[in-house]
Amino acid sequence: MINPMKLMQLKGLWDKFKSNHPKFPMFLSAMNQNGIREGTVIDITIQEPDGEKIQSNLKITASDMELFDQLKNISSDLN
Numbered sequence: 001m002i003n004p005m006k007l008m009q010l011k012g013l014w015d016k017f018k019s020n021h022p023k024f025p026m027f028l029s030a031m032n033q034n035g036i037r038e039g040t041v042i043d044i045t046i047q048e049p050d051g052e053k054i055q056s057n058l059k060i061t062a063s064d065m066e067l068f069d070q071l072k073n074i075s076s077d078l079n
Contacts, residue, residue, distance in 0.1 A: 002074075032072075038062055 018025050036042075043057045058064075 036060055036065070036068060038065055 038060055040060045041057055042060065044055065046054045048054075
């Protein structure tokens with residue numbers, strides 16, 4: 001069960017994150033509109049301030065899709 005106080009704290013943090021990074025929620029919205037399907041490959045690159053990069057990718061599985069559906073439900077509660 002989700003603690004309502006933690007949920008409110010998370011909403012506040014998410015609102016601040018959206019304010020700091022307005023393009024990222026737009027990216028997520030576009031991604032959601034296009035949909036992620038099983039077999040989709042997601043590439044992730046993190047670049048440290050000193051220029052060092054860490055890269056990885058993953059191929060979406062059926063169980064990943066189940067997780068995404070649950071996260072969408074939680075996300076709609078935060079909006």
